[in-house]
């Protein structure tokens with residue numbers, strides 16, 4: 001009888017262990033799928049979603065189709081071709097410089113950006129947990145600046161470039177202390193776009209008074 005009880009207890013323990021492993025795997029898969037759907041809603045390309053979720057591209061295509069079936073084609077754009085690569089989108093205008101700085105600030109705040117530079121951010125950065133924080137930063141930014149033309153993939157490019165630390169330098173505005181993203185290749189004063197504009201306005205004002 002004792003032997004029988006022992007065997008039953010062992011069986012229950014084994015079943016409990018298997019359920020726990022299965023539950024953990026189920027939760028991990030669910031997280032991947034949820035992140036993929038979130039990125040589809042932000043019009044990320046299939047290969048970007050594969051990188052961050054670890055899901056194969058045929059699964060992403062199925063998910064995209066089910067997303068369209070549920071929400072209608074009007075509500076999601078499927079971008080094709082390579083992801084944005086040009087960094088000029090972050091420096092073209094005072095506004096784009098401000099937007100890049102604000103996005104970088106948010107990404108540091110939400111720990112999307114690492115505190116050290118990385119040799120190979122495209123390999124080291126993507127993970128489901130960081131992908132969730134990336135979406136959170138982007139969604140928060142869209143709430144603050146709904147008219148932005150920055151896409152989630154622009155944010156991915158920004159995060160990768162800042163993490164590598166070769167093209168961009170993140171520093172503080174010499175005047176107001178705000179976040180500034182500087183192009184290492186350009187000789188610019190380390191002020192934010194807002195302070196630059198303000199100084200320009202004051203100088204113009206002084207010249208017209210003279």
Ligand SMILES: [Zn+2]
Pocket residue numbers: 173174175176177178191192193194195196
């Ligand atoms: Zn400033």
